[in-house]
Amino acid sequence: MNPYLIAPSILSADFARLGEEVDNVLAAGADIVHFDVMDNHYVPNLTIGPMVCEALRKHGVTAPIDVHLMVSPVDDLIRMFIDAGASYITFHPEASNHIDRSLQLIREGGCKAGLVFNPATPLSYMDYVMDKLDMVLLMSVNPGFGGQKFIHGTLDKLREARKRIDASNYNIRLEIDGGVKVDNIREIAEAGADTFVAGSAIFNTDDYTATINAMRTELEQ
Numbered sequence: 602m603n604p605y606l607i608a609p610s611i612l613s614a615d616f617a618r619l620g621e622e623v624d625n626v627l628a629a630g631a632d633i634v635h636f637d638v639m640d641n642h643y644v645p646n647l648t649i650g651p652m653v654c655e656a657l658r659k660h661g662v663t664a665p666i667d668v669h670l671m672v673s674p675v676d677d678l679i680r681m682f683i684d685a686g687a688s689y690i691t692f693h694p695e696a697s698n699h700i701d702r703s704l705q706l707i708r709e710g711g712c713k714a715g716l717v718f719n720p721a722t723p724l725s726y727m728d729y730v731m732d733k734l735d736m737v738l739l740m741s742v743n744p745g746f747g748g749q750k751f752i753h754g755t756l757d758k759l760r761e762a763r764k765r766i767d768a769s770n771y772n773i774r775l776e777i778d779g780g781v782k783v784d785n786i787r788e789i790a791e792a793g794a795d796t797f798v799a800g801s802a803i804f805n806t807d808d809y810t811a812t813i814n815a816m817r818t819e820l821e822q
């Protein structure tokens with residue numbers, strides 16, 4: 602199995618042709634579909650909800666759907682996304698009153714669970730819930746918008762997260778989200794990430810296959 606997963610963020614896709622865009626990016630070699638949910642409360646933007654996730658499943662998408670909740674509170678939407686066919690559900694710990702309970706809710710619903718860390722959110726939020734995590738997602742931009750610049754300090758945070766995950770001996774993916782491009786994906790992988798969200802870097806190019814192949818070439822070096 603390829604240890605590295607490429608996860609295009611559909612935030613930068615053409616929403617008027619979303620099913621086709623997802624089909625195209627999967628045919629181009631993407632591993633999982635990153636699905637950004639924003640509520641104009643936790644973040645200053647508004648995107649898509651469980652009905653769109655369900656519509657993609659009905660459209661025939663069988664690839665894992667990686668739901669990134671940028672919402673507060675989280676539990677009602679967790680339940681809805683479980684029913685809508687999500688594979689991974691991640692949320693920001695500051696957005697949940699009961700982090701342990703929200704993580705359990707996700708796993709009880711048959712999904713993989715994860716926590717998301719904003720650039721200034723301490724990794725200590727994961728300390729007492731490592732056994733309930735399938736994914737740790739580090740934001741390398743402040744959440745809310747695609748197309749922002751990668752915050753360089755995230756590389757040190759990735760190295761720290763990688764140490765904690767390896768020391769835990771749990772099987773936890775380490776995902777990075779924000780400003781990932783062909784020209785920085787390699788140093789991000791070297792810092793410890795194994796799952797790469799990329800929105801504008803993929804959807805703003807004409808040839809998704811060429812872009813994803815270029816990312817894989819960088820990762821294989």
Ligand code: DX5
Pocket residue numbers: 610612613635637669742743744745746747748749778779780781798799800801802
């Ligand atoms: C930002 C989202 C990201 C975003 C990434 O809040 O979580 O998934 O779409 O976009 P790029 O890759 O363009 O930085």
Ligand code: ZN
Pocket residue numbers: 610635636637669778798
């Ligand atoms: Zn995201």
